[in-house]
Each structure stands twice: as C-alpha cells, then as structure tokens.
Amino acid sequence: xxxxxxxxxxxxxxxxxxxxxVVDKPAPLIVHPAxxxxxxxxxxxxxxxxxxxxxxxxxxxxxxxLDRDTSGLVVIAKHTRAARELGIAxxxxxxxxxxTAIVCGWPETDQWQCDAPILRAGELGTxxxxxRQMVHPTGRHCRTRFEVIRRFERGExxxxxxxxxxxxxxxxxxxxxxxxxxxxxxxDKIYSGDGSSYLEWMETGWTERLAEHLLLRRHxxxxxxxEIDFGERRVQWSIGLPPELSAFVDGAGTADLPAVVIWRRNx
Numbered sequence: 001x002x003x004x005x006x007x008x009x010x011x012x013x014x015x016x017x018x019x020x021x022v023v024d025k026p027a028p029l030i031v032h033p034a035x036x037x038x039x040x041x042x043x044x045x046x047x048x049x050x051x052x053x054x055x056x057x058x059x060x061x062x063x064x065x066l067d068r069d070t071s072g073l074v075v076i077a078k079h080t081r082a083a084r085e086l087g088i089a090x091x092x093x094x095x096x097x098x099x100t101a102i103v104c105g106w107p108e109t110d111q112w113q114c115d116a117p118i119l120r121a122g123e124l125g126t127x128x129x130x131x132r133q134m135v136h137p138t139g140r141h142c143r144t145r146f147e148v149i150r151r152f153e154r155g156e157x158x159x160x161x162x163x164x165x166x167x168x169x170x171x172x173x174x175x176x177x178x179x180x181x182x183x184x185x186x187x188d189k190i191y192s193g194d195g196s197s198y199l200e201w202m203e204t205g206w207t208e209r210l211a212e213h214l215l216l217r218r219h220x221x222x223x224x225x226x227e228i229d230f231g232e233r234r235v236q237w238s239i240g241l242p243p244e245l246s247a248f249v250d251g252a253g254t255a256d257l258p259a260v261v262i263w264r265r266n267x
Contacts (some may be wrong), residue, residue, distance in 0.1 A: 011024060
C-alpha cells in the first residue's frame with residue numbers, strides 16, 4: 001500500500017432485504033482484495049456484517065464494482081439466486097446509473113454525449129499502468145451522456161459539477177470520456193495527464209507536490225443514483241455527495257480559497 005494512503009473501513013448501509021444489501025462505499029476503500037499488501041476491503045466488511053446470515057447459507061457477492069477512489073452505491077447480493085438475477089439485469093442494461101463528477105474547467109456546452117470507444121492501453125503497446133484505458137478507434141463501444149449542473153471558480157481555476165449517465169459499463173469509462181473531452185476529474189491520478197501522478201503516488205505516497213497538482217487525495221467521482229429491475233418491480237436508491245467532495249465544491253481543499261458559484265442548473 002502506498003505510504004500516506006488513508007484507509008477507510010466503514011461504510012453506510014442504505015437498504016437491505018433478504019436478497020440484497022445496498023451500501024454507500026467511501027473512498028479509498030477497495031471492493032475486493034488486491035494482489036498487493038493486505039488491506040481492508042468492502043467485501044470483508046460485508047462478510048463480517050452478515051456473519052450470521054453466512055452461517056445460515058448466505059453467499060455475499062458484489063454485483064457492481066467501483067474503483068478504489070470512487071465512492072457511492074454498491075449492491076451486494078446475499079445469495080446465488082439474487083446474484084444471478086441482479087447480474088443478468090446489469091448485463092442486459094436493465095439498470096440506470098448516475099454519477100456526479102467534479103471536473104477541471106468549464107465545458108463548452110451544458111449537455112453532450114461521448115461515444116468514443118476505449119481499450120486498455122497495454123493492448124496497443126507497453127503501458128506502465130496496467131489498468132489505464134484510452135480512447136482508440138479499435139476499442140470497445142461505449143457511451144456516456146453528460147450534463148453540467150454547476151460551474152464555479154476558485155482563485156484562477158475553473159471547475160464544473162457534472163452529472164454522468166453511462167449507458168455502457170466499460171472500465172474507467174466516465175473518467176476516460178471526461179479526460180477525452182478535456183475536462184479530467186479533479187484528483188484523478190491516472191487520467192489527469194499521462195498517468196505520472198499515479199506512478200509517483202505508488203512510489204512515494206501522497207506528497208505536497210501531488211496535492212498541488214491533483215487538489216484532492218481521491219478522484220471526485222461519486223455513484224449517487226442506481227435504478228434496477230428485480231423480480232417484477234423497479235427499485236432505486238440515491239445518496240448525496242460525501243463530505244470531502246461537498247467541501248471541495250463549497251470552497252475547501254485548494255489552499256482554503258473560497259468558491260464562487262457562477263452558474264447552477266435549477267433542480
């Protein structure tokens with residue numbers, strides 16, 4: 001684990017039935033164990049929470065994954081039948097997902113769509129970051145719709161709060177599409193440039209130099225709404241921004257400069 005990484009182990013339960021558990025995952029909590037130094041995981045925490053159910057046959061399975069630094073809604077199936085049914089719903093795109101991102105700059109338009117195909121950079125050549133994706137004509141089809149809901153300035157910097165509607169579920173899709181549009185997500189170590197910030201973070205941990213460049217320890221992407229077909233009904237959940245992202249929008253996080261709201265969409 002990179003030195004200086006603040007491990008978060010607690011998560012909030014948003015909803016629970018006999019079939020599923022919906023939680024609000026904080027950043028930088030990882031969902032599954034990684035092939036590196038052992039650390040707390042969301043799945044491990046869920047297994048402790050459901051210890052009694054597991055003793056009586058429950059088999060928790062994470063249905064939708066989020067990156068380490070992405071916070072928000074995660075659905076965990078409690079048993080095999082629910083995992084299969086929820087998994088099919090995601091595969092068949094019977095799910096509506098919405099994210100909120102804080103990005104650098106002001107997009108030229110309030111609404112736009114990106115259909116740029118993406119693939120893993122390592123498929124085209126050597127990449128020092130195995131998970132890094134890139135836009136390429138031979139990549140896999142994906143589509144994301146974006147809507148600017150707020151624009152603000154801090155000092156000499158401009159930022160926007162953007163609603164993101166991914167219609168496909170490729171790895172890092174929202175992050176890649178926003179960077180491709182010229183508006184990378186604040187704090188994104190991999191896509192705010194050539195990825196050198198991520199490599200530096202892995203080697204040295206969090207530093208003042210990275211703080212000056214990235215502004216946030218985590219990237220400002222939050223999965224805040226999820227709607228899915230289950231059985232004969234449509235279920236949905238929504239949550240607000242975590243404190244660190246709300247604080248950034250309201251003025252904290254960049255040398256304590258006050259934020260100035262320039263424009264905000266009603267509703």
